[in-house]
Amino acid sequence: MTDNDLLRLENIGVRLGGRQILSGVSFSVAPGQFTGLIGPNGAGKTTLLRVILGLQQPTEGRVLLNGSPKTRHGGGLIGYVPQKLAIDQDMPLRARDVVGLGIDGNKLGFPLPSASRRRQITEALEAVGAESYADARIGELSGGEQQRVLIAHALIGRPRLLLLDEPLANLDLKSEQGIVSVLARLAHDQGIAVLISAHDLNPLLREIDTVVYVAAGRAAAGRTDEIIQSDVLSALYGSRVDVLHVNGRVLVIAGEEQQELQAHHPAETGVVVGLDRT
Amino acid sequence: MGHFFSYIVEPGLLSNSAVRTAFLVGTVVAVTSGVVGVLTVIRGQSFAGHSLADVATTGGAGAFLIGVNQFWGFLIAGVAGAAIMELIGVQRRRGRDVATGVVLGAALGAAALFLYLGTQTSSTTGASFTILFGSMFVISPDTVPALIASGVLALAVVAVLSRVLLLTSLSPELAAARGVPVRAVGIAYLAALAVAVSLSAVVIGAVLSTALLIGPAATALRVAKSPGRAMAAAALIGTAVTWLGILLAYDSFYWPPHGHGWPVSFFVVALVVMAYLLSYAWRPRRSRRERVAAAAADQKEPACSPA
Numbered sequence: 119m120t121d122n123d124l125l126r127l128e129n130i131g132v133r134l135g136g137r138q139i140l141s142g143v144s145f146s147v148a149p150g151q152f153t154g155l156i157g158p159n160g161a162g163k164t165t166l167l168r169v170i171l172g173l174q175q176p177t178e179g180r181v182l183l184n185g186s187p188k189t190r191h192g193g194g195l196i197g198y199v200p201q202k203l204a205i206d207q208d209m210p211l212r213a214r215d216v217v218g219l220g221i222d223g224n225k226l227g228f229p230l231p232s233a234s235r236r237r238q239i240t241e242a243l244e245a246v247g248a249e250s251y252a253d254a255r256i257g258e259l260s261g262g263e264q265q266r267v268l269i270a271h272a273l274i275g276r277p278r279l280l281l282l283d284e285p286l287a288n289l290d291l292k293s294e295q296g297i298v299s300v301l302a303r304l305a306h307d308q309g310i311a312v313l314i315s316a317h318d319l320n321p322l323l324r325e326i327d328t329v330v331y332v333a334a335g336r337a338a339a340g341r342t343d344e345i346i347q348s349d350v351l352s353a354l355y356g357s358r359v360d361v362l363h364v365n366g367r368v369l370v371i372a373g374e375e376q377q378e379l380q381a382h383h384p385a386e387t388g389v390v391v392g393l394d395r396t
Numbered sequence: 397m398g399h400f401f402s403y404i405v406e407p408g409l410l411s412n413s414a415v416r417t418a419f420l421v422g423t424v425v426a427v428t429s430g431v432v433g434v435l436t437v438i439r440g441q442s443f444a445g446h447s448l449a450d451v452a453t454t455g456g457a458g459a460f461l462i463g464v465n466q467f468w469g470f471l472i473a474g475v476a477g478a479a480i481m482e483l484i485g486v487q488r489r490r491g492r493d494v495a496t497g498v499v500l501g502a503a504l505g506a507a508a509l510f511l512y513l514g515t516q517t518s519s520t521t522g523a524s525f526t527i528l529f530g531s532m533f534v535i536s537p538d539t540v541p542a543l544i545a546s547g548v549l550a551l552a553v554v555a556v557l558s559r560v561l562l563l564t565s566l567s568p569e570l571a572a573a574r575g576v577p578v579r580a581v582g583i584a585y586l587a588a589l590a591v592a593v594s595l596s597a598v599v600i601g602a603v604l605s606t607a608l609l610i611g612p613a614a615t616a617l618r619v620a621k622s623p624g625r626a627m628a629a630a631a632l633i634g635t636a637v638t639w640l641g642i643l644l645a646y647d648s649f650y651w652p653p654h655g656h657g658w659p660v661s662f663f664v665v666a667l668v669v670m671a672y673l674l675s676y677a678w679r680p681r682r683s684r685r686e687r688v689a690a691a692a693a694d695q696k697e698p699a700c701s702p703a
Contacts, residue, residue, distance in 0.1 A: 172573070173569070198573040200569045210617055211566070223559050224563060
């Protein structure tokens with residue numbers, strides 16, 4: 119850990135309804151760093167994101183943002199991309215309107231159209247390659263297109279840290295790669311720290327700088343090649359874990375004692391849990 | 397004045413003070429309902445609006461029983477109903493449907509009792525009909541300032557909260573992460589909705605009030621390109637159907653049975669439905685095949701088996 123870390127989690131623990139969801143989670147993220155928050159479903163990734171966003175108070179530990187304890191909403195330093203939208207297909211919100219809500223959607227009053235506002239929105243859409251469907255209704259866009267619009271929504275507030283909750287879930291391979299390369303460009307060219315949660319490491323493998331691997335409520339953080347190791351992950355899971363490299367893909371195979379961690383589609387997730395494949 | 401015009405607009409229409417009041421109040425209510433209704437549909441709270449209308453019925457009936465103007469009954473019961481719904485809704489998601497159903501049944505049962513007792517004691521004919529189905533020609537001039545003030549208040553709440561309400565509808569999590577007090581905003585909005593429902597109940601009756609709230613808004617949302625334009629369009633559609641409804645009701649005095657005008661509410665609701673059906677001609681819903689094609693683009697390709 120260095121002094122110029124943008125985000126630092128120190129020994130975070132969360133208990134919810136008598137259940138320990140997270141314990142002893144520590145890691146840090148530097149500006150311009152592209153980090154994958156990886157782990158099987160139910161491992162505590164979403165809770166961890168909610169702690170960073172200030173939507174969940176940790177029972178132990180603290181979150182430092184830019185060197186000081188996080189204020190309630192991060193003072194505009196954090197941009198957030200939720201997993202999916204809650205609106206219907208027919209709603210008359212254009213992609214452009216959704217991005218505009220990124221400027222002032224949390225303020226009172228109503229927006230007045232202006233040339234500078236329009237230009238700002240267009241620039242944000244261009245930064246994610248979404249300018250061609252700026253005037254389409256958000257509900258009529260595909261999942262990958264919606265994700266790009268939501269990233270533009272988060273970017274327009276000029277955040278220094280971008281948090282994304284499973285943005286690759288339910289995307290086809292091409293959209294997946296498109297989103298990952300947009301994020302890598304934001305991190306490496308614009309110096310934005312990007313933290314993305316995913317249950318599958320493989321789409322991110324080539325682009326991310328560091329990984330935070332979450333399993334059984336605990337986390338291990340470091341360079342991808344340091345963490346995705348049989349001994350590191352075995353210590354994390356508390357049982358034997360094998361790491362296989364197959365055709366440039368990584369498969370993490372956890373032991374039979376981890377029945378409670380279920381991967382619904384092991385072949386897709388790359389995190390194969392509770393299956394004997396030897 | 398041409399023959400055709402005088403056929404539609406009966407001579408002496410605007411010299412009648414009850415008709416002038418109907419036009420004035422009808423316009424205020426149509427604009428309020430249209431604007432609030434657009435957010436109701438976007439937020440998926442049409443059912444909440446309908447529930448508030450049922451509760452408002454009880455309030456209107458209770459007000460009639462104790463001899464108070466029914467608007468105050470609608471308003472107080474509507475706002476109280478909104479508060480109760482908020483309490484039920486936040487505590488336990490699972491029990492919400494059941495609780496809502498039980499409360500609404502009790503509310504309408506109480507309304508039946510109040511209307512029965514009220515009509516027994518005061519021998520006012522038509523009061524039950526006015527509360528349930530409205531009558532724009534019997535709006536008391538005394539309440540007009542209060543009706544206008546309530547409409548302006550509801551519009552102001554929605555105008556001030558419009559961006560926050562849109563962001564919250566888009567994703568409650570996202571709004572919360574950006575510091576929006578999602579729950580407080582939801583309560584303020586429900587209160588504005590209760591006011592809009594009460595106003596609508598005065599014009600077309602408590603039972604039908606959601607028609608004016610949801611119908612023009614749903615129509616506008618199908619044709620407009622942005623939420624702001626949808627609100628303007630809903631206000632216009634609402635005003636148009638209300639005015640036409642008043643005209644037709646006034647004309648219907650000479651329709652069978654002669655000497656008894658048909659209810660305004662019937663015309664308003666019929667026109668609302670016609671406008672909604674017309675919007676499908678304007679902008680047909682995307683065909684099933686198009687939607688399937690869009691969905692297929694999102695489907696993950698079959699993963700290559702590691703075996």
